[in-house]
Amino acid sequence: MESMIEAALEGLYQVLTPNSLGLMCLGVLLGSLVGFLPGIGGPSTLAIMLPFVMTMKDPYAVIALLVGFDAVGNTASAFTAVLISVPGGSGSQATVLDGYPLAKQGQAMRALSASFFASLVGGLIGPFVLLASLPFLRPLVLSFGSPEFFMLTLWGVTMVGVLSGNVPLKGLLAGILGIFIAAVGADDKSGIERFTFDTNYLIEGIDLVLVALGVFAIPECIDLAARKTKVAETQELGHGFWQGARDVYHHWWLTLRASAIGIWVGFLPGLGSSVADWFAYAHAVQTEKNKDNFGKGDIRGVIAAESSNNSKEAGDYIPTLAFGIPGGTSTALILTALIAVGINPGPEMLTSQLNLTFAVVWTLTIANIIAVAICLAFIRPISRMCFMPFFSLVPMILVFVFIGAFAANRSTIDLIALLGFSFLGFTMRRHGWPRSPLVLGMVLGDKMENYLWLSYGRFGFEWLTRPGVMIIGVLLVISLCYPMLQNWRERKRQAVLP
Amino acid sequence: MNSRMKAEGLLFTLFIGVVMAAALWFSRAWPIRASIGILALGAIGVVLAIWQFVLDAKRTDAVQERSQFDLPTSETESKWGNLEIWGWIVGFYLMILTVGFPIAVPLFVLAYSKCYGASWLLGIALSAIAWGFVYGVFEKILHVPWPTPLISTLFG
Numbered sequence: 001m002e003s004m005i006e007a008a009l010e011g012l013y014q015v016l017t018p019n020s021l022g023l024m025c026l027g028v029l030l031g032s033l034v035g036f037l038p039g040i041g042g043p044s045t046l047a048i049m050l051p052f053v054m055t056m057k058d059p060y061a062v063i064a065l066l067v068g069f070d071a072v073g074n075t076a077s078a079f080t081a082v083l084i085s086v087p088g089g090s091g092s093q094a095t096v097l098d099g100y101p102l103a104k105q106g107q108a109m110r111a112l113s114a115s116f117f118a119s120l121v122g123g124l125i126g127p128f129v130l131l132a133s134l135p136f137l138r139p140l141v142l143s144f145g146s147p148e149f150f151m152l153t154l155w156g157v158t159m160v161g162v163l164s165g166n167v168p169l170k171g172l173l174a175g176i177l178g179i180f181i182a183a184v185g186a187d188d189k190s191g192i193e194r195f196t197f198d199t200n201y202l203i204e205g206i207d208l209v210l211v212a213l214g215v216f217a218i219p220e221c222i223d224l225a226a227r228k229t230k231v232a233e234t235q236e237l238g239h240g241f242w243q244g245a246r247d248v249y250h251h252w253w254l255t256l257r258a259s260a261i262g263i264w265v266g267f268l269p270g271l272g273s274s275v276a277d278w279f280a281y282a283h284a285v286q287t288e289k290n291k292d293n294f295g296k297g298d299i300r301g302v303i304a305a306e307s308s309n310n311s312k313e314a315g316d317y318i319p320t321l322a323f324g325i326p327g328g329t330s331t332a333l334i335l336t337a338l339i340a341v342g343i344n345p346g347p348e349m350l351t352s353q354l355n356l357t358f359a360v361v362w363t364l365t366i367a368n369i370i371a372v373a374i375c376l377a378f379i380r381p382i383s384r385m386c387f388m389p390f391f392s393l394v395p396m397i398l399v400f401v402f403i404g405a406f407a408a409n410r411s412t413i414d415l416i417a418l419l420g421f422s423f424l425g426f427t428m429r430r431h432g433w434p435r436s437p438l439v440l441g442m443v444l445g446d447k448m449e450n451y452l453w454l455s456y457g458r459f460g461f462e463w464l465t466r467p468g469v470m471i472i473g474v475l476l477v478i479s480l481c482y483p484m485l486q487n488w489r490e491r492k493r494q495a496v497l498p
Numbered sequence: 499m500n501s502r503m504k505a506e507g508l509l510f511t512l513f514i515g516v517v518m519a520a521a522l523w524f525s526r527a528w529p530i531r532a533s534i535g536i537l538a539l540g541a542i543g544v545v546l547a548i549w550q551f552v553l554d555a556k557r558t559d560a561v562q563e564r565s566q567f568d569l570p571t572s573e574t575e576s577k578w579g580n581l582e583i584w585g586w587i588v589g590f591y592l593m594i595l596t597v598g599f600p601i602a603v604p605l606f607v608l609a610y611s612k613c614y615g616a617s618w619l620l621g622i623a624l625s626a627i628a629w630g631f632v633y634g635v636f637e638k639i640l641h642v643p644w645p646t647p648l649i650s651t652l653f654g
Contacts, residue, residue, distance in 0.1 A: 033635075169550050173514055176543040180521050183536060190532040195524060218587070225583040391614035392624055394583075395607040398590055399628050403599065403636060412645045415591055422587070426580075431507045449535045 004354065011358025015366065020064040024363060027068030028370045034069075035076035035092075046070070046333040054340040060359055062341050066334045067317075067363040071123065072371035074309040078115040079375070082108055082302070084397055085220035086213075091309035093212060093439065094281035098294065098301030100220065105297050109379060110240025110247070114299050115306040116375045117248040122259040122307035123368030126314025127361045129263050133318060147463035150451035151472035153444045171437045174428070178441025179448075181206055189453050201413045209408040212439055214421025217401045219429045225394045241379065247299045248307075254284060254300055255307045262308030266315020278440050280308030314364050321349045321357055508554050515547030586610060598647035600637070604629040 014020060046066065056062050074091035081092040082099035095115065102111035157175065184195045185205030196202040248255055258280035265276040284304035285294050294301050320331040335345060343349075349357045405418040428435050455463040463469060522540035525533040586606075593602040604625035611621040636642040 169546055169553070173518075173543060173546050173550060176539045176546075177514065177517065179539055180517070180536065187528075187532045190529050192528050192532040194528065194532060194536070195521070222580060222583050222587075225586070226580055389614075389616075391611045391616050392620065394586075395610040396624065396628060398587065399603050399607065399632075402590065402594065403603075403632065406599070406645075407636065407640070407642055410643060412595065415594065419588070419591060427506075427510050431503075431510050433510075445535075452535070453531060 007354035008358045010355040012362050014060040014355070015064060015359050015362045017060070019058070020060050023061050024064040024068035024367055025370065027065045027070075028072050028367050028374070031069040031072040031367075032076035032371055032374060035073040036079055046330055053337045056341060059338070059341045059343050059356060062337055062343075063356065063359050064363055066337055067360055068367040070316075070330050070334060071310075071313050071364045071367040074306075074313065075116065075119045075123070075368070075371045075375055078112060078119070078302075078306055080400075082111045082115065084393060086217040086397060086400060091277055091312070092305065093216065094277035094305035094436070095302055095309075096216060096220075097281065097305075097436070098296075098298045099305075101295070101297035102299065102302070107240055107297070110244045111299065111302050112379050113241045113244025113376070114247045115244070115302050116372050116379070117245050118255055118258075118303040118307040119310040119375075120368060120372040121248060121255050122262055122310035123313070123372070124365060125256070125259045126263055126266075126311035127364040127368075129260075129311070130314045130318055130321075130364070131357070131361050133263075133267075144468065145458070145463075145466075146451045146454035147459065147466050148468040148472060150448060150455050150463075151469050151476065153448040153451060155472060155476045157441065157444050157448060167432065167434060170433045174433055174435065175437035175441035178211075178438040178443075179445030181211060181438075182442045182445035183449070188450065201411070204409075206417065207408050207414070208439070208442060210405055210414055210417050211421050211442060213401050213405050214418050214423075215425035215428070215435050215438060217397065218418075218422035219425040219435075221394055221397045221401070222426055223429075224390050224397075227390070244299075248303055251300055251303050254288065255303055257283065257287075258304040258308040259311035262311035263315035263318075265308070266312035267318045275440075275443055276308045276312035277305040278436065278443075280304040310368065317360055317364070321345050321360065504554070504557070508551065511547060511551045511554050515544060515551060518543030518547050594647075595645075596648045598650070599644045600629070600632055601647075603632050 015024070046069065053062055053066060056065075077087055077092040078095055078099065081087040081095040082103050085096050085100035087093045087096055099111045099115065102108065157179075180195070182205070184202055186193050186196075186203050193203060261280045261283055262276045265279055281301055281304050284300050285291055288294075288300055291298075316331045320335055338345060343353065343356055402415060402418070405414050406412070408414060425435055427433075428438070459466075518540050521536055522544065525536040525540065528536075590602065590606045593606055596602075597605070607628045608621045608625040611624050612618070616624070637644075
């Protein structure tokens with residue numbers, strides 16, 4: 001215990017040295033900028049930073065810069081998700097569903113405030129769970145194999161039904177379409193090129209950024225241009241700053257549950273930010289009462305998505321630090337940098353290098369506080385974007401989207417793909433097809449297929465009898481049946497009413 | 499729901515059904531390891547698409563069936579409907595190909611904002627912001643290599 005306190009203090013001291021603190025602030029500002037700019041992913045910026053970071057000798061400086069950068073990307077991405085319906089990063093895609101309708105109702109201030117306070121809660125809970133969980137989660141992660149991971153991804157795909165609301169058939173078709181889009185390119189298992197039509201461009205597969213920008217950003221921009229008004233449909237900015245804080249306080253149980261989902265998703269290797277917010281959003285829709293307003297401007301949708309995407313970042317570090325298994329793309333890049341400066345993630349991070357683990361925990365905590373303070377301080381000036389006329393916003397959004405699409409892979413063919421996906425998203429929206437299942441199908445499809453084949457290859461059909469598989473299977477069935485039961489109860493209750 | 503929207507909706511459902519069927523068709527030639535998932539999902543997809551097509555065809559409600567988690571599209575105020583904004587989007591793309599990002603971005607922002615009533619001052623300010631963003635963030639900080647524009651290829 002004494003050594004733990006010593007390590008905690010040593011970690012805090014090292015993080016608060018002027019050098020580390022300055023680098024952390026730089027990381028927070030860069031992370032916030034990247035989070036705010038749609039289409040520029042955290043991983044691509046991290047990849048650019050790596051060559052510079054690897055020349056540093058001080059491991060605490062590397063932790064301060066990279067972990068500080070990684071911790072806050074999802075916080076600032078709420079600005080564009082709420083104000084112009086273009087998620088700044090993949091972790092804020094679900095925020096658009098309710099954040100943007102709230103902005104259109106003139107409640108951008110409330111949505112942003114709730115989003116940042118929820119982010120703060122998620123961002124503070126995450127690091128402490130990271131710390132507390134390390135000794136307990138180690139045996140659990142080691143007992144998980146591909147069959148359990150397959151069941152977890154399958155569980156994610158069944159969320160498609162929940163996200164489709166009252167049009168499950170269209171939702172399932174959109175989900176399958178998403179899985180097919182994810183299948184485009186060279187197949188890892190067999191080396192076969194699937195749906196590439198002998199073109200080099202498609203061999204690498206289709207980038208999720210392109211699909212997300214096309215399916216979500218352009219259709220909303222078209223809608224704004226067609227309406228020829230402002231983003232907000234009312235002239236009121238609203239005075240919802242404290243209302244947003246109260247919303248988070250009022251829905252504290254949802255905030256905690258969504259944070260826990262974020263940590264869990266982060267903890268599971270391979271399921272990235274783009275999944276955490278959807279899982280938390282689907283969970284909110286599934287479990288909350290009076291769900292009719294979800295998708296039309298329900299603050300609970302914003303709270304669930306934003307608390308989960310921030311707590312997820314800390315969850316990512318659990319397998320990264322304890323087992324050297326990165327939880328996501330960003331942590332994989334950070335892991336590379338840590339190894340380069342002499343840190344060996346693994347059991348040592350819980351013994352001889354515990355002070356470094358604490359440095360990560362402190363950096364995650366302090367970076368989140370700094371980022372949320374910056375975002376809260378700038379809510380009002382940036383919220384004024386809601387009152388900009390459409391002719392100021394539409395060209396700027398299109399510029400963001402086109403540059404974001406190009407910057408993802410630096411290919412002009414991506415711009416043609418963007419136009420194709422934009423037309424798909426526009427048509428889906430026009431004809432009442434839910435777009436979220438398409439993205440979720442795309443995120444999980446590839447992983448699901450790989451885990452299934454690994455499971456079958458290693459265990460034959462015996463993988464179905466593994467206890468972990470059966471437990472997750474039961475949870476999956478419950479999560480599928482629960483909303484149906486709730487709908488049935490609701491119909492029964494309405495039938496009784498005069 | 500007017501007959502044009504219904505026809506469009508049916509056409510889109512048909513398109514999704516054709517994509518599912520095409521996926522099934524192409525995956526036949528692959529080894530089982532690469533095709534099993536596509537075959538299973540494609541078969542389910544074709545059945546669901548036919549089901550959805552029948553539902554769409556039978557639908558006679560005034561209101562279109564749509565996801566409760568999505569907002570309905572706004573009525574367009576433009577004479578040309580949504581074609582107008584699609585024209586701008588495709589035009590921007592062609593402009594990027596022709597003159598490159600650094601020129602196309604400020605030109606597009608200025609043209610669009612002026613066309614819809616922005617003052618010269620606002621139009622130029624927006625163009626400068628957009629250009630500053632492209633130049634400062636992408637060119638100077640991120641060193642994004644812009645594609646060679648068509649005009650440079652043609653005229654050296």
